[in-house]
Every structure is written in structure tokens, then in C-alpha cells.
Amino acid sequence: SQQGEEDPQALSIQEGENATMNCSYKTSINNLQWYRQNSGRGLVHLILIRSNEREKHSGRLRVTLDTSKKSSSLLITASRAADTASYFCATESINAGGTSYGKLTFGQGTILTVHP
């Protein structure tokens, strides 16, 4: 079963606009990560936010995490045509031993299209 549910499934915007994608998950997590996948390519790690963090920035990316609602959002500001890709959230959950090593669970992804 998929841990994460992403919303929207597809997003189409104009260059220069901001893009916001949301992710929800079901279990307690150690961290949440966002990845980008260009068509036909592998996944590229964008940013990680730990369970005790609420917001994180990296360049034009801003990630928020609300553990009480089990949700996260990824904001891409001033989007570019090169940002066109699929974006996935992924979580590392905590096991009975209190560690998270080994299991990354993905959402179904948001397809972002940025028109020049």
C-alpha cells in the first residue's frame, strides 16, 4: 500500500508562477523527502525534512511538515519550464526498534507542467 497520497495528481502553470504540491501520509515518520523525476529518468533527491522540523528551504524550494495532520507541502517559487517533471514525496517510517533505516515509502506523485 502507498504511504503517501499526493495532491493534485497534475498541475499546469505558467512560467514565473508558484507551484504547490501536497502530500499526506499514514504512519509515524522519521523524515519526509521530496524527489523529482524527469520523463524516462531516475529520481533526484530535492530536499529532506525531519519529523521535528516544521519548515525548510532550499533555493526556490520550500517544504513544510505538519506531523499532527500527517501532511507536507512542497512550494516551488518562480517556476521555470525546466521544472516540468513528476514530483514525489517519500517517507522513512520508524520501526519497533525506533530506527528508520531501510524503508522509503513513496506517494503516487504530482505531474507538474510549466508552460513557457
Add this chain to the structure above:
Amino acid sequence: NAGVTQTPKFQVLKTGQSMTLQCAQDMNHEYMSWYRQDPGMGLRLIHYSVGAGITDQGEVPNGYNVSRSTTEDFPLRLLSAAPSQTSVYFCATRWGTDMFMGYTFGSGTRLTVV
């Protein structure tokens, strides 16, 4: 430094055939894993390894075997291919510490079983 290298990039199998998907990394990462990606399903974990000689099952392990004899290599074996195993397969390594970490993915193997 090639990162994570997957071979082959494309493969067509007949039902019942067996094959091995190769994954090699030159980053000395202890953790390696295999995922499959199906349309509309995101990525699902098949098997993973936290070091040489240690492997464990993920979410969808049936029909697949793995072994980890070296740090560098983590092959995925399909014992008797079925059409349901048609998918794109990704190998990934985990890098960093608990304070700053992420996963590096290979470029994938697109497998079709007919």
C-alpha cells in the same frame, strides 16, 4: 564517480524466463535497495540491504530474489518472469547520516514480460 549504474536499460522477456538486473555503485554506501515503478502507483520497495551479507524484504518481494556479496553490487533476480512484473525497476543507495541524508537512484531498467 559513476554513482548508481543499472544494466540493462531495456529488456524484453518471455513468460517463464529468468534474468538478473544488475546494480552497481562506487560510493561505498552500505544501504542499497530495489524499487519498481508502475503507472499511477509510485515506487514500491522490493528488497533492500543494509550491508554485505544482509538483505530483507520490502513491500512487494514475491517473484524476486536478491543477494549482497559485496558492498558495490546488489543484483535483482527474476526467477520465472510473469507479465505482472512488467515495470520500470530502480536501484537506490542511501547516503549520509541521520542529520543529513538522501537516496541516489539509478536511471532504471525498463522490463517488459510478454
